[in-house]
Amino acid sequence: MTKPRPPVEYAEYLKLDRLLSCQSPKSAEYGPPAHDELLFVIVHQAYELWFKQILHELDSVLALFRADSVDERSIGVALARLARVTEIQKLLVDQLRVLETMTPLDFLDFRDLLLPASGFQSLQFRLIENKLGLRPEQRAPIEKSMGGAALTAEAREALRASEREPSLFAVVERWLERTPFLETPGFQFWASYARAVDAMLARDREAIASNSTLGDADKRLQLAELDRTAASFSAVLDEGAHARLVAAGQRRLSWRATQAALFIHLYRDQPILHLPFRFLTTLVDVDELLATWRYRHALMVHRMIGTKIGTGGSSGHHYLLGTVERNKVFKDLYDLSTFLISRSSLPALPPEMERRLGFHYPRD
Ligand code: HEM
Numbered sequence: 001m002t003k004p005r006p007p008v009e010y011a012e013y014l015k016l017d018r019l020l021s022c023q024s025p026k027s028a029e030y031g032p033p034a035h036d037e038l039l040f041v042i043v044h045q046a047y048e049l050w051f052k053q054i055l056h057e058l059d060s061v062l063a064l065f066r067a068d069s070v071d072e073r074s075i076g077v078a079l080a081r082l083a084r085v086t087e088i089q090k091l092l093v094d095q096l097r098v099l100e101t102m103t104p105l106d107f108l109d110f111r112d113l114l115l116p117a118s119g120f121q122s123l124q125f126r127l128i129e130n131k132l133g134l135r136p137e138q139r140a141p142i143e144k145s146m147g148g149a150a151l152t153a154e155a156r157e158a159l160r161a162s163e164r165e166p167s168l169f170a171v172v173e174r175w176l177e178r179t180p181f182l183e184t185p186g187f188q189f190w191a192s193y194a195r196a197v198d199a200m201l202a203r204d205r206e207a208i209a210s211n212s213t214l215g216d217a218d219k220r221l222q223l224a225e226l227d228r229t230a231a232s233f234s235a236v237l238d239e240g241a242h243a244r245l246v247a248a249g250q251r252r253l254s255w256r257a258t259q260a261a262l263f264i265h266l267y268r269d270q271p272i273l274h275l276p277f278r279f280l281t282t283l284v285d286v287d288e289l290l291a292t293w294r295y296r297h298a299l300m301v302h303r304m305i306g307t308k309i310g311t312g313g314s315s316g317h318h319y320l321l322g323t324v325e326r327n328k329v330f331k332d333l334y335d336l337s338t339f340l341i342s343r344s345s346l347p348a349l350p351p352e353m354e355r356r357l358g359f360h361y362p363r364d
Helices: 037-065 072-099 104-108 123-132 153-164 168-177 189-209 216-237 239-247 255-266 271-305 317-326 331-339 351-357
Strands: none
Touching: 037 072, 037 123, 037 168, 072 271, 104 271, 123 153, 123 168, 123 271, 168 255, 168 271, 189 216, 189 255, 216 239, 216 331, 239 255, 255 271, 255 331, 271 317, 271 331, 271 351
C-alpha cells in the first residue's frame, strides 16, 4: 500500500515565504530607500540560484566521469547536462542587460553601503571555476586572497576541497588517455597522422615553389610562414617538444590525451566517435560562454564605475578583463584546430577499423 500523501501547495513547495523575504536593501536601513537596489539584490540572487543549478549539473557529470570506465550512455547523459549548463550560461550573459537598466548615478545611491562586499566573494562562482579545472596558479594574486577573510571557515574548506578533488579537466583527460583504437595491429594512428602531415606540408611547399605568379621575395615570405606551421606541428608530434610546452605552462593536456582528442576530432564522422566529439565541443562551449560572461561583466563594470577600484579591492575593469584569457580551462581543446588536417589528407582507416567504429544491427 502506498503512503497517504498530503496535497502539495505551490507556495509551500517552493518555500516562497522564505524566498521572498530574503531581499533586504541596505539603503532603507540608513535613509531614503534607493529604488534600484531591489533590482541589484534580485539580479545577484537569481545568479546565485543558477550557479547552484550549474554546480548540480557539474557534480553529476564529475560523478559519471570519475568511474574507471565511462560507457556510451554516460557520455550522452553528461553531454545533455553540459548542454543545459550552456543554456543557463546564455541566460546569465543576457541577464546583465536587466541590471544595466540601472544607471551609474542610480548605482551611486547605494554603492558605498555595500563595501567591502563584492562578487569576488561568491563561493559558488569559485566552486564552478575549480570544478571545471581552473588551477590556483592561473589566478591573479588578488584573486587567490579573494575575500578570504569574508568567507566562513566552512566556505573556505569547501573551496580547498574543490581544489583537491579531480576537476572536470582532470577526469576528461584520464578518459581521453584510455581511448581505445589509437593503436591496433593494422592501424597506428599517430604514425599515420605524422605521415599525412609530412605529405601535406611537402605538397604546400611544392605549390609555393612552383607558383609562377610569385616573385622570389614573396616565395621566401610564404615559405617562412610554412616553416612556422611545420614547427607548430612538430610541437605536437614530438613527445619531448610537447613535454617542454607543458613545463612552460603553454600546454596542459597530456600528450596521450591530446592524441586521443585529435583522433576524435579527425575521425568524428565515424559513428562511435560522434558523441565523444560533441562532448568535447560542448566543453569548449562551456569555457567560451564563461569567458563571454567575464568579458560582458567587465564591460558593464566599466560603464557602471568607470576605472574606479572595485568594492572587493581589485583594480576593477582592468582586473576583470585580464581574467577573460587567463582563466580559460580547456585552452588545449581550442588549440586542437591548429593540428587539424583536411578530410582529403586524412589517412583512410583499414576496413576492420571502420567496422569497429560503426554500429551494426543484425538483420531479422
Ligand atoms: C553594478 C553591477 C556590478 C558591478 C559594478 C560589479 C563590479 C565588480 C568588480 C569591480 C569586480 C572585481 C572585484 C572587486 O574588486 O570587487 C567584480 C567581480 C565579480 N563580480 Fe561583479 N559587479 C556587478 C554585478 C555583478 C553581478 C550581477 C554578478 C553576478 C553574480 C557579479 C559577479 C561577480 C563575480 C563572480 C566576480 C568575480 C570575478 C572574478 O574574480 O573573476 N557581479 N564585480
